[in-house]
Amino acid sequence: MYQDLQGKVAVITGSSRGIGRSIAERLAKEGMQVVVNYHSNSEEAQEVINYIQDQGGQAIAQQGDVSLEDDVQSLLRTALHEFGRLDLWVNNAGVENYQPTERMSLNEWQKVIDINLNGLFLGSMAAIRHFLKNNQYGNVINISSVHERIPWPGFTNYAVSKSGAKMFTKTIALEYSKRKIRVNAIAPGAIDTPINAEKLADATSQQETIDLIPMARIGKTQEVAAAAAWLASQESSYVTGETIFVDGGMTLYPSFAEGKG
Numbered sequence: 130m131y132q133d134l135q136g137k138v139a140v141i142t143g144s145s146r147g148i149g150r151s152i153a154e155r156l157a158k159e160g161m162q163v164v165v166n167y168h169s170n171s172e173e174a175q176e177v178i179n180y181i182q183d184q185g186g187q188a189i190a191q192q193g194d195v196s197l198e199d200d201v202q203s204l205l206r207t208a209l210h211e212f213g214r215l216d217l218w219v220n221n222a223g224v225e226n227y228q229p230t231e232r233m234s235l236n237e238w239q240k241v242i243d244i245n246l247n248g249l250f251l252g253s254m255a256a257i258r259h260f261l262k263n264n265q266y267g268n269v270i271n272i273s274s275v276h277e278r279i280p281w282p283g284f285t286n287y288a289v290s291k292s293g294a295k296m297f298t299k300t301i302a303l304e305y306s307k308r309k310i311r312v313n314a315i316a317p318g319a320i321d322t323p324i325n326a327e328k329l330a331d332a333t334s335q336q337e338t339i340d341l342i343p344m345a346r347i348g349k350t351q352e353v354a355a356a357a358a359w360l361a362s363q364e365s366s367y368v369t370g371e372t373i374f375v376d377g378g379m380t381l382y383p384s385f386a387e388g389k390g
């Protein structure tokens with residue numbers, strides 16, 4: 130448990146399911162009051178709220194599209210109105226959209242950039258402006274991907290959004306490091322969530338994915354949430370501008386594992 134998180138407040142975008150849900154649940158377990166942002170499925174969000182409240186935690190659901198500035202501002206307002214403060218903003222919402230680059234329309238490109246990259250800009254800026262205004266400690270965590278490092282044909286828009294997330298994280302970490310604000314990223318590998326449920330449901334493609342992972346298994350959302358809790362806490366007080374890879378070794382060039390090359 131991270132005692133310093135007791136009574137602090139977090140906004141987690143896209144947290145009605147998947148990795149975001151586990152982050153919301155873990156931070157609430159640590160004693161944080163959490164705003165659970167959802168895009169369209171209010172029932173899913175309510176399930177998360179019920180679960181957290183059943184465990185004795187405090188949480189509220191708030192609809193919002195992270196690519197729209199007004200919606201992002203409303204997430205901040207909800208945190209301040211319901212819980213009276215903001216300490217942490219987790220930019221988790223993200224989408225993938227397979228399309229070979231030569232067939233990708235500008236809309237298909239733009240949609241992924243709008244959510245994964247512009248959403249991250251809007252969320253970070255809402256939080257950072259608030260931290261600066263209050264001259265307070267502040268913390269931002271961006272959920273990136275191993276594809277901030279690994280090229281991914283058919284997902285150019287996604288890989289570009291995540292490599293953008295990496296440099297955005299580093300740049301604003303540097304920009305605000307003297308102002309008591311830390312900014313870090315988490316790069317998950319293959320984690321079992323709805324985003325890749327179809328791929329993982331097929332035995333052959335699941336095995337193809339596992340073959341890319343030195344630890345030879347798909348990751349759990351709770352394993353990503355554990356990294357988020359550490360970055361949220363003062364235990365990581367001297368860490369900023371970093372990406373933590375939670376990927377079972379996927380970025381370790383697994384094809385070199387037997388001393389080849």
Ligand code: NAI
Nearest residue numbers: 143147148168194195221222223274317319320322323324
């Ligand atoms: P998911 O599809 O279960 O969750 C994504 C969440 O984002 C959903 O709740 C969805 O409603 C929300 N969302 C989508 N568009 C939104 C918008 N415009 N505004 C607000 N919310 C929106 O997927 P998962 O896996 O939990 O993804 C979470 C993050 O982790 C994403 O940024 C994804 O790119 C990243 N990631 C996931 C990996 C995986 O293997 N599952 C691997 C690497 C990164």
